[in-house]
Amino acid sequence: MGHPENAREFTRDIERTHWHDQALWFVREKRDRAARSVPEWEELRDQAARIKWHTMAHLDRYLEQFEANAKAKGIQVHWAKDAEAHNRIVLRILQDHQVTRLVKSKSMLTEECGLNPVLEQNGIEVVDTDLGERIVQLRHEHPSHIVLPAIHLKKEDVSDTFHEHLHTEKGNNDPTYLTRAARAHLREKFLAAEAGLTGVNFGISETGGVVVCTNEGNADLGAGLPRLHIASMGIEKMLPRLQDLAVFTRLLARSATGQPITSYTSHFHGPVEGGEMHIILVDNGRSTLLGDPTYRKALHCIRCGACINTCPVYRRSGGHSYGYTIPGPIGSTLGAFKDRKANRTLPYASTLCGSCTCVCPAQIDLHQQLYDHRQEIVKAGLLDRKKETTLNLAGWLFKHPKLLELGGKVLRKLVPRLPRPLVYNRFNPWGEARELPEMPAKSFKELYRERKGRQP
Ligand code: SF4
Numbered sequence: 001m002g003h004p005e006n007a008r009e010f011t012r013d014i015e016r017t018h019w020h021d022q023a024l025w026f027v028r029e030k031r032d033r034a035a036r037s038v039p040e041w042e043e044l045r046d047q048a049a050r051i052k053w054h055t056m057a058h059l060d061r062y063l064e065q066f067e068a069n070a071k072a073k074g075i076q077v078h079w080a081k082d083a084e085a086h087n088r089i090v091l092r093i094l095q096d097h098q099v100t101r102l103v104k105s106k107s108m109l110t111e112e113c114g115l116n117p118v119l120e121q122n123g124i125e126v127v128d129t130d131l132g133e134r135i136v137q138l139r140h141e142h143p144s145h146i147v148l149p150a151i152h153l154k155k156e157d158v159s160d161t162f163h164e165h166l167h168t169e170k171g172n173n174d175p176t177y178l179t180r181a182a183r184a185h186l187r188e189k190f191l192a193a194e195a196g197l198t199g200v201n202f203g204i205s206e207t208g209g210v211v212v213c214t215n216e217g218n219a220d221l222g223a224g225l226p227r228l229h230i231a232s233m234g235i236e237k238m239l240p241r242l243q244d245l246a247v248f249t250r251l252l253a254r255s256a257t258g259q260p261i262t263s264y265t266s267h268f269h270g271p272v273e274g275g276e277m278h279i280i281l282v283d284n285g286r287s288t289l290l291g292d293p294t295y296r297k298a299l300h301c302i303r304c305g306a307c308i309n310t311c312p313v314y315r316r317s318g319g320h321s322y323g324y325t326i327p328g329p330i331g332s333t334l335g336a337f338k339d340r341k342a343n344r345t346l347p348y349a350s351t352l353c354g355s356c357t358c359v360c361p362a363q364i365d366l367h368q369q370l371y372d373h374r375q376e377i378v379k380a381g382l383l384d385r386k387k388e389t390t391l392n393l394a395g396w397l398f399k400h401p402k403l404l405e406l407g408g409k410v411l412r413k414l415v416p417r418l419p420r421p422l423v424y425n426r427f428n429p430w431g432e433a434r435e436l437p438e439m440p441a442k443s444f445k446e447l448y449r450e451r452k453g454r455q456p
Contacts, residue, residue: 002345002384007317016154021315023151028309030258031359044251049363051244052300056290062205062238063281069208070279073270080282083113089280090115090197090230094124097228097276099194105212105219106130107199108146108303109232109282112325127189129218131182138165144319146326147256147305152318186218196222198268200233201302202248203279206241209269210279213252213262220266227275231268235286236299248302251361255304285338294372295337300362301330307356307366313349322346329356333369340373344382347373408443 011017035041055062067077080086086109094102102124104110116126116137128137132149136142138161143149150158155173162168168181198219202211210231212219223229239245253259271277290296308314308328319327324335324343332346347370350356356366377383383391397404415423442450 001323003317003321003323003349004345006321006323007313007349010318010321011316017316017318019154020152020318024309024315027148027257028306028359031255031306031309032258034254034258034260035359038250038254044247045361045363047247048251048302048361049300051239051247052362055238055240056236056296056299058240059235059238059290062240063235066203066205066208066238067281069206071208073208074277075208075270076276076278078278078280080280080284082284083282086113086232086280086282086284087115087118089278090232091118091122091124093228093230093278094119094195095122097195099124099228101125101127101189101193102195102197103127103129103189103193103218103222103226104197105199105214105222106133106149107197107232108143108326109199109234110197111143112284113232113282115232127186127193129186129189129216129222130214131179131186131216134182134186135161138162142320142325144327145305145308146303146328147308152320190221190225193222193226195228195230196224196226197230197232198223200231200237200279201252202245203233203238204240204242204245205238207269209267211245212266212268213249213264214266215257215259215263217264220264223266223268224272227272229268229271229275229277231277231279233279233281235281235283236290236301248361252302252304255302255306255359255361289334289337292337295333295369297362297364298330298333298337298369300364302362303330304361306359306361307364310355310359312351312353312355317349322349329366329370330364333366333373336370336373336377340377340380341382344377345384347371347377348387405443405445412441412443 038044070077078089080089100123102119104116104126106128110116116128119126128134130149132151133143135150135153135158136144144152155175155178158178159168159171159173162178162181163170166181166185168178172178198212200210201213203209204211210233212223212231214220223231239248249261249265253262268277286299289299305328307330308319311328314328322328322331322335324331324346326334329350332343332349335343335346350367350370352367352371354367357364357368360366378388397407
């Protein structure tokens with residue numbers, strides 16, 4: 001199913017759709033206040049974009065320097081050209097150490113690679129330790145957001161899930177009670193784990209170390225308690241110097257949740273005493289993206305989620321409607337680039353309002369990329385026939401303003417008089433989920449003329 005069909009499922013529950021929209025908007029407003037509190041915010045965005053441009057232009061050099069510096073610190077570095085290679089390397093390391101219990105902190109890369117099922121099929125228990133990720137894992141769902149994986153769930157849903165899996169009190173929805181239950185459950189998992197896997201927010205070429213940002217400290221426990229630490233890192237996470245990191249840490253948490261900084265910004269520069277640390281550098285299509293002048297900027301993404309929170313389509317259709325690992329505007333452009341046919345509906349999951357581009361701390365031209373994908377989808381003949389017909393009709397109508405005006409007049413008079421079933425039916429996606437807006441008494445043209453006449 002494409003995005004429209006999935007979104008229709010989500011929007012059937014009007015009350016939940018509204019609640020989801022408001023929850024995300026709350027985060028977006030926090031981001032705005034946090035951004036406004038930094039006078040040099042726009043300069044920081046400029047600087048971040050410049051650093052990313054430079055790094056991507058010399059990525060080969062920085063990756064090799066990173067590998068050499070990491071090895072000098074006793075870290076074992078592996079290269080994975082695709083998801084399959086990544087999963088194979090992780091499995092081999094774990095099997096070499098007879099690991100049967102793994103704790104894992106948030107990593108969209110391992111979601112992208114489909115790591116969990118591979119490990120589970122090989123008898124390894126994988127526990128996602130980020131609270132939101134653990135909730136969706138217990139429900140056998142995928143994260144619906146890259147920063148807030150369980151944002152589609154209410155506390156009542158979490159309570160039911162914990163009652164079923166962690167045997168908490170039935171109907172107790174108190175967030176503190178539920179969080180304590182999760183904490184106790186995860187502590188046991190941390191103590192029993194034989195290996196920890198973390199994602200990577202930034203890899204620093206000049207030091208060979210990696211930086212992981214979390215709010216729960218779960219990456220630190222996962223990397224510090226067991227003897228074996230594996231860090232999975234997309235090759236685009238590279239930064240040349242340690243001082244470049246300051247620009248991104250100032251942007252990341254403010255853009256993501258409106259916090260000045262994440263609670264934990266942890267630097268890993270080698271294995272724990274007597275242990276082993278492995279870094280897996282994963283390509284999985286990133287080199288191809290780097291070679292594409294139209295879409296390469298998508299590699300600048302620092303996965304803050306700001307474009308997702310602000311997107312009016314995401315807020316009202318939920319993350320699962322995208323059917324791709326990463327939802328929202330950045331996921332739509334990455335997904336369409338990766339597999340244009342399979343993800344052909346995603347670039348249309350946007351109003352092209354440009355809000356995503358405005359908030360992106362790395363200045364990625366998201367709405368332009370989505371627009372460009374649409375052109376290519378049409379050229380490749382991949383557009384759904386119904387949509388193509390509707391768009392052609394709309395295009396023809398906009399070229400005939402007199403007819404458009406007449407149509408507006410007829411609709412204004414006619415719609416309020418029609419029997420409800422003729423307006424609110426399955427052929428009218430808008431009317432299926434909500435009341436049509438009240439028709440204005442006057443046309444826009446009349447209102448415009450009136451206003452113009454009033455001006456001195
Ligand atoms: S595209 Fe920009 S706004 Fe969206 S997640 Fe990436 S860095 Fe954040």
